[in-house]
Amino acid sequence: MKHPVRKTLTERCKRKGLRITAPRRVILQVLETAQDHPDVDELHSRVREIEPGVNIATVYRTMNTLAEHGLIERHSFSDGRARYEAVPESHHDHFINVDTGEVIEFRSDEIERIQEEIARTYGFDIVSHRLDIYVRPRQPDDD
Amino acid sequence: MKHPVRKTLTERCKRKGLRITAPRRVILQVLETAQDHPDVDELHSRVREIEPGVNIATVYRTMNTLAEHGLIERHSFSDGRARYEAVPESHHDHFINVDTGEVIEFRSDEIERIQEEIARTYGFDIVSHRLDIYVRPRQPDDD
């Protein structure tokens, strides 16, 4: 899945008036290239491979700042820690493989549509939502 | 909303071989009568109104035990703490009013069906899922 022309996270940070410091530059790069949904510990170690001095508190603070500015999404799957991803091109939901912890993205316009519909009948506007489906690989012969 | 004939939580605990102790009896009663989705602190204070000696660690442990036995559902909305409800008659999802924190239950068979369908196309069996929709009351230009 290729990203079309799009501003980098760094550019979008600048536009928001955030200072691009050395730790932040590295954190942004790590986020940008991540293909998964790393937690803070994982981000921190990836960052330290590039820039060893960065403190984990800085990673925490940066994730909060970025989330507040809508540049990343914070997820909390059922493993205690928060996990992050750069805000995606388009919204998607997640399968979580309960055996491996692996996260797989998917999207269903139909589900999105029905959600809108139901919310409307309840008199609500949707602010955001999350749909996490915990799954395991299909087992033909259930033992 | 009335519950049809149904085993009480206490009965279901006994059936699972769990001992019905004094603290547990009260916790189960509180869970059974709760109309909302209390967190551990809230449960603890409701329990202590009836049985002041009960320790919060007991509430935590009991919630874990009950969840492991499938007698309650653990939710984690975006407020840090885990919140619980007795396993409902039938599965439902949640609206969370972002202004008030209020939780409203709803159910859509259509969404359930589409989830199954999508999971199948990905080769997964669904173990469980959660759909939380964060909403605010629809604002035309009232008031």
Place this chain on the structure above:
DNA sequence: TTTGCAAGTGCAATTCATTTGCATCTGCGC
């Protein structure tokens, strides 16, 4: 009914993720 003992409890201490106070540093606008 009494008894044995594993399950459950109270309490305090611990763990784990996350936040924060504070002194220092540094982008970046001037």
Place this chain on the structure above:
DNA sequence: GCGCAGATGCAAATGAATTGCACTTGCAAA
């Protein structure tokens, strides 16, 4: 280059949840 608000490093603090340990207690078996 200067100044300073914003950012960082570090260590200590927080808050939810768990756990070790000694003590209790349901409840099955006798």
